[in-house]
Amino acid sequence: MRKLRGFLLRLCGLFGSRRPEKEFADELESHVALDTEAGVRNGLTAAEARRQALIRLGGAEQTRQAWRERRRLPFLEELGQDIVYSSRMLRKNPGFASITVLTLALGIGANTALFSIVNSVLLNPLPYPHPNELMAVHESKANFDQGSISYPNFRDWQRDNKTLAGLAISHQRRFTLTGMGQAERSPGDYVTSDFFSILGVKPVLGRLFAPGEDEVGRSPLVLIGQGFWERKFSSRPDILGKTITLDGRDFTIIGVLPADFDLSFGNFQAGDLYVPVGQWQQPGLNNRFAGLGFHGIARLKPGVTFAQAQADMNGVSDRLAAAYPKADHGVRANIVPLRESVVGRVQPLLLVLLGAVAFVLLIACANVANLLLARSGARAQEFAVRSALGAGRMRIVRQLLTESVMLALAGGALGLAIAAWGTQAVIKLVPVALPRASHIHLSVSVLCFTLLVSLAVGILFGLLPAWKASRQKLNETLKESSRSVSGSRNRTQGLLVVFETAMALVLLAGAGLMIRSMIAFSSVDPGFNPQGITTFSLAAPPSMSSASPDAVRAYYREVDRRILAVPGVQGISMMNGSLPMTGNDDESLFWLENEPRPANTNDMHWALDYVVEPDYLNMMGIPLLRGRFFTDADNQHAPIVAVVDEVFAHKYFGDENPVGKHINLDGYIEKATIVGVAGHVMQWELDNDASFPLHAQIYLPFWQTNDDGMGFSNSLGTDVVLRSRGDSASTMTDVQHALSAMNRQQVVYLATTMKQLIADSLAARRFSMILLAVFAALALLLATVGMYGVISYLVSQRTQEIGIRMALGADRGHVLRWVFAQGGRLALIGVGIGLVSALALTQLMALSSMIYGVHAYDPWTLSGVTLLLVAVALAACYIPAHRAMHIDPMRALRTE
Amino acid sequence: MGDKTDVWQGTLALMVLRTLEAMGSQHGYGLARRIEQTSGDLLQLNYGTLYPALLKLEQEGFIRSSWGTSENNRKAKFYELTKAGHRRLKKAAAEWEQTTAILARFLTPAEEA
Numbered sequence A: 001m002r003k004l005r006g007f008l009l010r011l012c013g014l015f016g017s018r019r020p021e022k023e024f025a026d027e028l029e030s031h032v033a034l035d036t037e038a039g040v041r042n043g044l045t046a047a048e049a050r051r052q053a054l055i056r057l058g059g060a061e062q063t064r065q066a067w068r069e070r071r072r073l074p075f076l077e078e079l080g081q082d083i084v085y086s087s088r089m090l091r092k093n094p095g096f097a098s099i100t101v102l103t104l105a106l107g108i109g110a111n112t113a114l115f116s117i118v119n120s121v122l123l124n125p126l127p128y129p130h131p132n133e134l135m136a137v138h139e140s141k142a143n144f145d146q147g148s149i150s151y152p153n154f155r156d157w158q159r160d161n162k163t164l165a166g167l168a169i170s171h172q173r174r175f176t177l178t179g180m181g182q183a184e185r186s187p188g189d190y191v192t193s194d195f196f197s198i199l200g201v202k203p204v205l206g207r208l209f210a211p212g213e214d215e216v217g218r219s220p221l222v223l224i225g226q227g228f229w230e231r232k233f234s235s236r237p238d239i240l241g242k243t244i245t246l247d248g249r250d251f252t253i254i255g256v257l258p259a260d261f262d263l264s265f266g267n268f269q270a271g272d273l274y275v276p277v278g279q280w281q282q283p284g285l286n287n288r289f290a291g292l293g294f295h296g297i298a299r300l301k302p303g304v305t306f307a308q309a310q311a312d313m314n315g316v317s318d319r320l321a322a323a324y325p326k327a328d329h330g331v332r333a334n335i336v337p338l339r340e341s342v343v344g345r346v347q348p349l350l351l352v353l354l355g356a357v358a359f360v361l362l363i364a365c366a367n368v369a370n371l372l373l374a375r376s377g378a379r380a381q382e383f384a385v386r387s388a389l390g391a392g393r394m395r396i397v398r399q400l401l402t403e404s405v406m407l408a409l410a411g412g413a414l415g416l417a418i419a420a421w422g423t424q425a426v427i428k429l430v431p432v433a434l435p436r437a438s439h440i441h442l443s444v445s446v447l448c449f450t451l452l453v454s455l456a457v458g459i460l461f462g463l464l465p466a467w468k469a470s471r472q473k474l475n476e477t478l479k480e481s482s483r484s485v486s487g488s489r490n491r492t493q494g495l496l497v498v499f500e501t502a503m504a505l506v507l508l509a510g511a512g513l514m515i516r517s518m519i520a521f522s523s524v525d526p527g528f529n530p531q532g533i534t535t536f537s538l539a540a541p542p543s544m545s546s547a548s549p550d551a552v553r554a555y556y557r558e559v560d561r562r563i564l565a566v567p568g569v570q571g572i573s574m575m576n577g578s579l580p581m582t583g584n585d586d587e588s589l590f591w592l593e594n595e596p597r598p599a600n601t602n603d604m605h606w607a608l609d610y611v612v613e614p615d616y617l618n619m620m621g622i623p624l625l626r627g628r629f630f631t632d633a634d635n636q637h638a639p640i641v642a643v644v645d646e647v648f649a650h651k652y653f654g655d656e657n658p659v660g661k662h663i664n665l666d667g668y669i670e671k672a673t674i675v676g677v678a679g680h681v682m683q684w685e686l687d688n689d690a691s692f693p694l695h696a697q698i699y700l701p702f703w704q705t706n707d708d709g710m711g712f713s714n715s716l717g718t719d720v721v722l723r724s725r726g727d728s729a730s731t732m733t734d735v736q737h738a739l740s741a742m743n744r745q746q747v748v749y750l751a752t753t754m755k756q757l758i759a760d761s762l763a764a765r766r767f768s769m770i771l772l773a774v775f776a777a778l779a780l781l782l783a784t785v786g787m788y789g790v791i792s793y794l795v796s797q798r799t800q801e802i803g804i805r806m807a808l809g810a811d812r813g814h815v816l817r818w819v820f821a822q823g824g825r826l827a828l829i830g831v832g833i834g835l836v837s838a839l840a841l842t843q844l845m846a847l848s849s850m851i852y853g854v855h856a857y858d859p860w861t862l863s864g865v866t867l868l869l870v871a872v873a874l875a876a877c878y879i880p881a882h883r884a885m886h887i888d889p890m891r892a893l894r895t896e
Numbered sequence B: 001m002g003d004k005t006d007v008w009q010g011t012l013a014l015m016v017l018r019t020l021e022a023m024g025s026q027h028g029y030g031l032a033r034r035i036e037q038t039s040g041d042l043l044q045l046n047y048g049t050l051y052p053a054l055l056k057l058e059q060e061g062f063i064r065s066s067w068g069t070s071e072n073n074r075k076a077k078f079y080e081l082t083k084a085g086h087r088r089l090k091k092a093a094a095e096w097e098q099t100t101a102i103l104a105r106f107l108t109p110a111e112e113a
Helices: A002-015 A019-041 A046-057 A060-071 A074-092 A094-123 A151-160 A195-199 A226-233 A306-323 A338-343 A347-378 A380-388 A393-429 A444-470 A474-479 A487-522 A542-546 A549-564 A616-620 A646-653 A728-742 A754-761 A763-797 A799-807 A812-847 A859-885 A889-894 B011-023 B028-038 B047-059 B083-107
Strands: A134-141 A144-147 A164-178 A184-191 A221-225 A243-246 A249-257 A273-276 A295-300 A332-337 A533-539 A569-577 A587-592 A605-612 A624-627 A641-645 A662-665 A672-678 A697-701 A717-724 A747-753 B063-069 B075-081
Touching (some): A002 B047, A019 B028, A046 B047, A060 B047, A094 A393, A094 A763, A134 A164, A134 A338, A144 A332, A151 A164, A164 A195, A184 A747, A195 A295, A221 A226, A221 A243, A226 A249, A295 A306, A306 A332, A332 A338, A347 A380, A347 A393, A347 A487, A347 A763, A380 A393, A380 A444, A393 A444, A393 A763, A487 A859, A533 A728, A549 A717, A587 A697, A605 A616, A717 A728, A728 A747, A754 A763, A763 A799, A799 A812, A799 A889, A812 A859, B011 B047, B011 B075, B011 B083, B028 B075, B047 B063, B075 B083
Parallel strands (some): A184 A273, A221 A249, A605 A697, A641 A672
Antiparallel strands (some): A134 A144, A164 A243, A164 A295, A569 A605, A569 A717, A587 A662
8 A cells, every 4th residue: 555655656746846856956955064064063174074975975966866766757757758759750750650650550450340340240249148058949850950940849848958047939020010101011020938038138118028928829919129119109108008910910019129139040030029929820830840930049057068958958859759759750959059150150251351350460560660670770870879878778679669659559549540430331331241230339349459459569560670779789880870781680671571472472362262262153053043033022911811712812813913014024923932042941841652651751851842833934044954834724723733853853763754753742632743844943042052951942833822821821921033124123113013002001021132132142251252352452562562662772772882883884684683683582482481371271261161162272363363462572673673773873982 | 994884775764764763853864874873883874865765755654754944053854753654663673673583593503402
């Protein structure tokens, strides 16, 4: 405590007035006077007595200095002096200061921007209490590792497990909202009661669902999102207990969820409306076979490890498989840390980018270190004089470090501005690429990161020049003129340029591979022609939910007719089941004609099913390989027909012609006859279609949908695909008008083009490609500037030497070649080191499947970037070479 | 004159505190003289070093100072112990005695058993 008090007083001393100094001078004066008097009393002369008194004191000035150092904090005081001195030096060299600050700002800014993304996306992806306990839960079964969970299995898992503090499921869907202006289709989810309490989400108004409120037959309740509350109710607090009409039924609002609840993983997407699962009038809820698109979340009990939970859930699954062999054979609960589900896919991309951006910063540091080295050469005299005047070596190092840290902090401040702008630009560029994009902002931790990086960078690039400066030989420097050649400094600068070149090459190689991957993607054939294809979802009017199958068919015919009448529309198909590139998938189960009926569904064959109208194949540009596609005659009265894709044909019929063969479709009494074979279509996203196990595809006629399937009791929504000429957006406006003219209560939603869907599926890749390309360009720019700086410095140092050579008969071509040789040598060494490092690092990219359709050691990419780098490096040498060539030998010699 | 010992770090503060306790309020010069005399002129005290030590003690709150007049009517700054200073002196003296006692055991010739 006493020490602290002393420290604080000394700290205050830094800012205090000069009065205590005066007072101490008085005190010393009185001391000397007292001592002198004593001397005089002992018989000395006044002068002698005063002399002895001063000797005994040990010198007045020294005493004052010792006292001063005690009164304040000399370290801080010196720091203050250094800062004042440094800023004066930097003000006198505005060119140097601004180039340095700008270089650092680019490096630090890029790092800050990326860190703020990484911070929100990777470090802090789940803004809930104890996020490590949160798990995503799926049902692992034939063909699907992360398949959807059947409701009875969920109930048993919930009851039987011993390691989970809670388990909840959700099913994403849209609800038709009527009675509040224009009917709309609002995104939402069916959830079980404790879905939000497991996460730890607190309502901003009202309450969450209570246990049991998710049972079938309970009164219909709804939780709404804050955005919906603002939009529809202007955030009025009196909405609790009010009802809203969803799909034609009234639901009572019990609470409002916060706007920052935006969880998105698997099939869950935060929406506007959350309804207890018991309100879903879905007969499949009691079917242990039916997945129904449920996926779950769970929270581990405190202290339970992931492995324990896994083992527990495996045990539960085994017991269920024994109890229900038909439905649950080969089915188990699959738990995955929720964090992995949310960010798993972007994690490798972001980590590679983080590495790349760190390289950019290192290059920036190398550049600045080079500038400082060149400058410390020019300042050699200054340091020599300072040490002659008594400055210690550490004192000079400290002075130089203060300077570089100040530069770095200024760079950091500017970098922060660049980052604030850059982050927003990046997010706008590719909004769908990142989970939690809306949470990305400059937080306190980002500010701390920038501060730390700036300090570290300042020390990093300042230490080398400072160390060099402090080591120079005092006498020689003082004797020599300032343009003395320092070989070791040149060597250091050369090394730094080699290092920069190598780093830049690594980044260029990485960016080159990413660009080649994107090109490879653009030439991937998805199996259909996305040009002119628009998809949207259509919700029938809520009044149709109890309509007869024939009325529903008539409704669809009418929709078809009206849409086809819209100018520009060339074809249309209603779609049930799967829809390529949308993430909507649905499967048909079947067994072959010569096979006995399998005992349970998991032993049946699976195929992706597409329930479409006759126009579909033609409209999508999918080739018909054999037989025929559907016609209008394939309706509910005609025998069941199916068309399979080539993968299906090959897998189940080998080289035989499948046309004319029969298969047994699960759920149909009648056998289906295969009438045609179509080309294979990529169902999943372009970049990972191959990683999904299920590829066999089967087409079924929409108009053969049986009476059970033809109805809106489960959901009002259907997908529609259409092909049109011209602008998709204006066609959709016309389609919307045509449909509201038919019935104002039906809603068109989720309209998008197939091209957009394909682009979205590559968004994360495009995002990292663009960023990596930007970083590589930045690296190239910085390395070029570095090369230019070093070669210029070299030329300016050797002006006399060149002058002498020219005077002795060297021609200009010779000089030019000499300069280029200097630059070329550095560039080639750098490229060599860079190529070796690039080979190692691009392997890493290949391992995290960031590159596609091209080898990690693609010779074209590597030679391309090598040529680019060497060409740019030589171009950077051109200006100094030109200058060297035009040195006037006479003038160069005269300045000696 | 023989060997004179420099005042080693840390002990000066204790000497100052003890001297102030014995003499009451005293100015810097008087303190320096008194310390020198008490040591039997064995200590070579640079009077200047006394002032940073006084400043440190004052910053830590063990002594306080005020301007006054010396016996021969000269303006001087007088120092005196605070309460904390008294406590500090007691503690430091006890510690010091213990240290010297321990060292003394090592340095005196061992008695034959």
